[in-house]
Amino acid sequence: MSKLTNKQIRHLRGLAHDLKPVVIVGDKGLTESVIEETLVALNAHELIKIKIRAEEREEREQMIEKLTQKTKASFIQRVGHVVTLFKRNKDAKIALPK
Template identity: 45%
Template sequence: MQLTNKQKQHLKSLAHNLKPVVMLGSNGLTEGILAEIEVAIAHHELIKVKIATDDREMKQLIADTIADKVSAVKVQVIGHILIIYRPSEDKKIELPRK
């Protein structure tokens, strides 16, 4: 799924007031963490994930892996926070047209 810049801006504005629902700790990306992310994104469509690492390359690798594993779109990575979006069947979030 590809998002336009306008759609990404809309999702960023919606995510601004959200708190991270999943936090990666020292154990890194485990199957349990992926399961929690899957449950959260299925329920909310748009979530924040906190990635606790200072290595930029590792952070990007983890963000890309999460988005790939849960079939979501990586909206933004800013600081230690990853914002991902995946529409559900209920379509809770209405995206602007292209």
């Protein structure tokens, strides 16, 4: 996937504003099942929010980094414990500005 422009990221942030987290990373951390569930949600919606229940900021950042690498998704934003990811599907659901 090509890199998103700042304009596209702003557009996706706006779309994500009203979304609720569809995946929650719990006490066991970033397991294979969490990564699988994230991929399923990304394939279904393209743009999703994930709640990460890790107290340490450093630990959350590492989980976000690993999750974006494993799913090949684009990081859109992080607000507190909630991260927004985007991954373009073959049949695009979200129209992105140029």
